Amino acid sequence: MLEKNFDPAAVEPRLYKMWEESGVFSPSDAKDTFSIVIPPPNVTGSLHIGHALNNTLQDVLTRFERMRGKAALWLPGTDHAGIATQMVVERQLAASGTNVGRRDMGREAFVAKVWEWKKESGGTIVQQLRRLGASCDWSRERFTLDDGLSAAVRKVFVTLHQQGLMYRDKRLVNWDPQFQTAISDLEVEQKEVDGHYWHFAYPLADGVTYDFPVKDEDGNDTTETRDYIVVATTRPETMLGDSGVAVHPDDERYKGLIGKFVILPITGRRIPIVADEYADPSKGSGAVKITPAHDFNDFQVGKRHDLEQINILDTQAQLLAFDPVPAEYRGMDRFVARQAIIARAEEEGWLKQVEKTKHMVPHGDRSGVVIEPFLTDQWYVNAGELAKEAIAAVEDGRTVFEPKNWEKTYFEWMRNIEPWCVSRQLWWGHRIPAWYAEDGFIFVAETEADAHKQAEIHYGKPVALKQDEDVLDTWFSSALWPFSTMGWPENTEDLQRFYPTHTLITGFDIIFFWVARMMMMGLHFTGKAPFKRVFINALVRDDKGQKMSKSKGNVMDPLVLIDEFGADALRFTLTAMSGQGRDIKLAKPRIEGYRNFSTKLWNATRFTQMNECARVEGFDPSTAKLTLSRWIRGEVQKTLAAVTEALEACAFDDAANALYKFIWNVFCDWYLELAKPILNGDDTTAKAEIRAMTAWVLDQAMILLHPVMPFITEELWEKTGHIDMLISHSWPKPDAKAIDAEADEEINWLIDLIGEIRSIRSEMNVPGSARAPLSLSGASEVTAKRLNTHEDLILFLGRLSEVKVGEAVAGSVPFVAGEATAHLAIAEFIDLKAEQARLAKGIADFDKTIDGVRRKLDNPEFVRKAPEEVIAENRERLEDAENGKAKLSAALERLKAAS
RNA sequence: GGACGCGUAGCUCAGCGGGAGAGCAUUCGCUUCACACGCGAAGGGUCGCAGGUUCAAUCCCUGCCGCGUCCACCA
Numbered sequence: 001m002l003e004k005n006f007d008p009a010a011v012e013p014r015l016y017k018m019w020e021e022s023g024v025f026s027p028s029d030a031k032d033t034f035s036i037v038i039p040p041p042n043v044t045g046s047l048h049i050g051h052a053l054n055n056t057l058q059d060v061l062t063r064f065e066r067m068r069g070k071a072a073l074w075l076p077g078t079d080h081a082g083i084a085t086q087m088v089v090e091r092q093l094a095a096s097g098t099n100v101g102r103r104d105m106g107r108e109a110f111v112a113k114v115w116e117w118k119k120e121s122g123g124t125i126v127q128q129l130r131r132l133g134a135s136c137d138w139s140r141e142r143f144t145l146d147d148g149l150s151a152a153v154r155k156v157f158v159t160l161h162q163q164g165l166m167y168r169d170k171r172l173v174n175w176d177p178q179f180q181t182a183i184s185d186l187e188v189e190q191k192e193v194d195g196h197y198w199h200f201a202y203p204l205a206d207g208v209t210y211d212f213p214v215k216d217e218d219g220n221d222t223t224e225t226r227d228y229i230v231v232a233t234t235r236p237e238t239m240l241g242d243s244g245v246a247v248h249p250d251d252e253r254y255k256g257l258i259g260k261f262v263i264l265p266i267t268g269r270r271i272p273i274v275a276d277e278y279a280d281p282s283k284g285s286g287a288v289k290i291t292p293a294h295d296f297n298d299f300q301v302g303k304r305h306d307l308e309q310i311n312i313l314d315t316q317a318q319l320l321a322f323d324p325v326p327a328e329y330r331g332m333d334r335f336v337a338r339q340a341i342i343a344r345a346e347e348e349g350w351l352k353q354v355e356k357t358k359h360m361v362p363h364g365d366r367s368g369v370v371i372e373p374f375l376t377d378q379w380y381v382n383a384g385e386l387a388k389e390a391i392a393a394v395e396d397g398r399t400v401f402e403p404k405n406w407e408k409t410y411f412e413w414m415r416n417i418e419p420w421c422v423s424r425q426l427w428w429g430h431r432i433p434a435w436y437a438e439d440g441f442i443f444v445a446e447t448e449a450d451a452h453k454q455a456e457i458h459y460g461k462p463v464a465l466k467q468d469e470d471v472l473d474t475w476f477s478s479a480l481w482p483f484s485t486m487g488w489p490e491n492t493e494d495l496q497r498f499y500p501t502h503t504l505i506t507g508f509d510i511i512f513f514w515v516a517r518m519m520m521m522g523l524h525f526t527g528k529a530p531f532k533r534v535f536i537n538a539l540v541r542d543d544k545g546q547k548m549s550k551s552k553g554n555v556m557d558p559l560v561l562i563d564e565f566g567a568d569a570l571r572f573t574l575t576a577m578s579g580q581g582r583d584i585k586l587a588k589p590r591i592e593g594y595r596n597f598s599t600k601l602w603n604a605t606r607f608t609q610m611n612e613c614a615r616v617e618g619f620d621p622s623t624a625k626l627t628l629s630r631w632i633r634g635e636v637q638k639t640l641a642a643v644t645e646a647l648e649a650c651a652f653d654d655a656a657n658a659l660y661k662f663i664w665n666v667f668c669d670w671y672l673e674l675a676k677p678i679l680n681g682d683d684t685t686a687k688a689e690i691r692a693m694t695a696w697v698l699d700q701a702m703i704l705l706h707p708v709m710p711f712i713t714e715e716l717w718e719k720t721g722h723i724d725m726l727i728s729h730s731w732p733k734p735d736a737k738a739i740d741a742e743a744d745e746e747i748n749w750l751i752d753l754i755g756e757i758r759s760i761r762s763e764m765n766v767p768g769s770a771r772a773p774l775s776l777s778g779a780s781e782v783t784a785k786r787l788n789t790h791e792d793l794i795l796f797l798g799r800l801s802e803v804k805v806g807e808a809v810a811g812s813v814p815f816v817a818g819e820a821t822a823h824l825a826i827a828e829f830i831d832l833k834a835e836q837a838r839l840a841k842g843i844a845d846f847d848k849t850i851d852g853v854r855r856k857l858d859n860p861e862f863v864r865k866a867p868e869e870v871i872a873e874n875r876e877r878l879e880d881a882e883n884g885k886a887k888l889s890a891a892l893e894r895l896k897a898a899s
Numbered sequence: 900g901g902a903c904g905c906g907u908a909g910c911u912c913a914g915c916g917g918g919a920g921a922g923c924a925u926u927c928g929c930u931u932c933a934c935a936c937g938c939g940a941a942g943g944g945u946c947g948c949a950g951g952u953u954c955a956a957u958c959c960c961u962g963c964c965g966c967g968u969c970c971a972c973c974a
Contacts, residue, residue: 004934190971197974232974246974280974288974297974359973405903409969412902416970508969543911545967576922577912582904583967585911589923596936607933653913657921672933680932761928762940768929799931849918856917861954870917870955877918 002606008566011715024728025137027071034065035073035498037482039506042081044088047128049540052558053574058505059134063707064647067731073498076136080145082474083366086428089114133567133710142485144477152484153430154446161444165382172299175374177317178367181425190360199353201228205261232284237337243308244290249275274305293375317372379423386520387414393529402535422473429471436466479517482530504531535650543587568709569595575708576656598712604668605716611679613694629693630743632671636700637738677792756815757798764829771801772826779805779820814891816884839892846885853878
């Protein structure tokens, strides 16, 4: 006999171990395959609620397809997470108090240290995934920096280089002064901050003056003669790198100044005034300073007018310690320099105005510091070229997004894609396979030996080569994940069987970072889109809709929730709330509710045990005779169809809700209740059938629930005497014939009748112990027969003393039961006034329906244009309502006559 | 500035052309022999606002209001 409650903590580890050791997580050798690659969590990570959602959904699908007999592969692994991991280890070094930093250690020692850290602490998240129940094939676990994946990275890099799609270029990049590395556009976050426009007057060179339109004291238009031009800036310190001033070619105010020069304050540099459409006459003074080396727009303007690119910053965003930075600012931090220059401008009188403003400033997503546009040599991927096929694959449906709206986001970004800067000035990552000769010539090769060979051919003799110091963007190796993890570039069996993968489940926040790039690389290197379907899962927020974050203190730790409610309850909650296209507001009571659901299933099983509902080997539910059996078999079939269809379509919430309703509201609330009189009765044939049937239904429930709640179902499966493992049990075959319309109608009639009886008892405050007789007048033959067949059930569930066909007796309460009128004889509990009110309300309700439906049917347009079945349905409704009203009205008349 | 999404019962959400639904919360009643993490019953909604299409609109279209997210940009 089962305990009263399920104790998840006691069984979860044991069951997981059993599954893992049995080898069921590895795909079978079935021909039909189903594969998913995990979005590799950062090796530094620990399981957060977003992971819990994402991996629950992957596991639900994997378990579902595995049970459907496919060779199901869920391939797990972790990402080396360049900056994040390097940060963790650097922080650890700093905290160690040895005062030995990364640079003191040197590259080799530091990287060794990171590997050491990875070995000790890097496995956290994969253990946590096990607690969630994730049925990943751990024997295939990969790491983005392991040998195979590193080889794939080199191969891709070299191939792209040969194809001219990977190149080195000097352009402005987003520079993170804290990590002292370039980062990609995607790693930049625009944040609104309070700032200022400082208006500076740059004096014109060569004694040039012009008339500038102004208002006089009375507000009239006039002009003043100026020997300077005003520019506005949010970044005064960059003026040291100015190499021009731009005005709009059509701006009348400055037309005469085009081609003239200004003398840049402080440096005294003579720089030209150029005409460029970039200058917006409506903004600021209409004239803009141009700093090509420190602003993306200015860089373009500078190129158009051949302006000098003057870099004034070092890699930490301090002003350079040498020319062209004037002596007094050398080595100064950029923000300190800003204040110093403002102070000087004020002092020297060329600060004309200070305007407060809010503006967007780029920040590094990891470091949080202000990003500096910085002129450096970096490696770039020609993403525009690779994007073409990736766009086409989604356009023609080789890959579909679910929900489909996300395709728009994908297209939007792909169609405006910029070259992808893939080099990073870090140490933890895939070192760029490029070697430099002394004269700067570059040899790109998969191995150092190859590079030397190339160099020897090039120079006609061996030369010294130096490998590129940089590593690749973490997302570069992630982009290869679906095929590199399967052994590419070798043509492995896994690659043949499981690539392309079937479904990718991930968050919308990495559509650009990851999904788009996997599409590009997958198509380019394998010729196939890496997945047939991309399911974008929701974002988990707190119960108030706030994004969870440590700083807000509103994070819900999935491991704590698992401890409290069990992994199944958390999984069911996340699945049930995974409606498409909506964020999830996660609240504890909801998880608690689904924990209660698992307890309900547990106790239903307990009940079947107490009633000796043992499985009968070879029992065929289609041979069951009782209406109740035939009905529940149909309900199982409906649930099977609903769950199967929902899971195929990634409609996870529909699947969960269908299961919940079936198990609780159908199986427990009605089937088991209706079965009780039979189980307690003395009809041994019926009892035997119901016992076998109940065991069968329970099995079906456990099978269907297993993908979402694997632990409790596996445990109950074992406790109910199965010797196989549920995880590898087969999914039932749908069979539409299992739905028995006649049984359906009969049981629904029964449910309605009992519902009415209960409702009236409750309304009339009839104590539970009171047994009353029930009679049905106007009953059809069918109804009379049903009444007879189910007498025991009606007596038991309605708490009645007698059920029969007959006329109303004095002191009875009537209600409508199909074509018949039921009379519940509870004279001693009837409050005449209340009863009159009840009947009046019932009549009013019918009237409302009658009015509404009649209005429709009286409308000739409706009768002419509405579909036949809608008209028929309304006619039926009208008839029912009129019959119902007649019954209650008669009862009301009788009541009035009697009183 | 561009794009996407959301406003339905107190809360969280489902429904998305023909009778307003669920869970939680609330109220009432239950030592009913699986389960109080339970059982039974009840109350509660002008389906954001305004137009339009339609025989029919919570559902489709347009506009507005409110909330959220992403992208781009603002010297």
